Amino acid sequence: MLHIINKYRYHLYLHVIVFIWGFTGILGKLISLKSIPLVWYRMLIASAGLAFFAWFTNKKINIPNKMRILGVGFLIALHWILFFAAIKVSNVSVALVCMSSTPFFTAFLQPLLLRTRLVAYEVILSLFAIFGLYLIFEFEIQFMWGIIFAICSAFLAAVFTIINSRWIKKYAALSISLYEMLGGFLGITITMFAMLYYGSLESIPLPNVNDTVYLLVLGLICTSLAFLVSIEIMKEISPYTVTISVNMEPIYAILLAVAIFGESETMTPGFYLGASIIFATVFANIAIKYYTNLKKRSEIT
Secondary structure (H helix, E strand, O other), X not given: OHHXXXXXXXXXXXXXXXXXXXXXXXXXXXXXXXXXXXXXXXXXXXXXXXXXXXXXXXXXXXXXXXXXXXXXXXXXXXXHHHHHHHHHHOOHHHHHHHHHHHHHHHHHHHHHHHOOOOOHHXXXXXXXXXXXXXXXXXXXXXXXXXXXXXXXXXXXXXXXXHHHHHHOOOOOHHHHHHHHHHHHHHHHHXXXXXXXXXXOOOOOOOOOHHHHHHHHHHHHHHHHHHHHHHHHHOOOOOHHHHHHHHHHHHHHHHHHHHHHHHHHHOOOHHHHHHHHHHHHHHHHHHHHHHHHHHHHHHHHO
């Protein structure tokens, strides 16, 4: 039993992190701030949390390609801005289920960015996920902008997940996480000052007491801790497995959202049919990988 747990511990860690990420959508709906300042505060708190951890543990932060990683941090910021915007204009369920299109983008982008072979079953599973998204769009057309924002967010998630999987082989997870959170924070800071200058933003909004508590949970637990562990996990698990396992996030989050927000999260039967197809790709991926590894071991012996 211990041997099995030890062998699959990184998969267990991954699903714990995915469960924690399930709270991000809930917190995004609870926080009254708009998506840009929300992500700005999130990345500020996350950067501070990671910097404190590095100082407390006496870890050295040393990365040669600082500007590139800072740039990826801004991609992550855009991903989160679009994600929270999707929640604001639709609801938690729509945003998270549509985010499950990330594996579709990963399946096609990974061979281009990492120069790996295109895996047939990953493409097939991704197409099933896209069909599920089509059903959701067909039955929930009133949430069109939420669906579009979430799909764009999913594309960016695929890009930075693949890039991080390459960098984790060279640099420490803490260094990558800190520079990416800092890059996102600096990128949004420049953007907001530009918005202030041109008059599209009157002032930087301040969070109320409840928002402050939610932002601390979002920044420290759901971001600093979860992001750091997720990058470390990529040393042992492929980017595609990470992104398709993240499809479990909507299951956790939708259950939480229905329990907390009630009728506003109740959807049509077509939505749940599409969501079920998407979720089925998660379990299909697990089953295929399990039997593939089993076959390889039997051939060796």
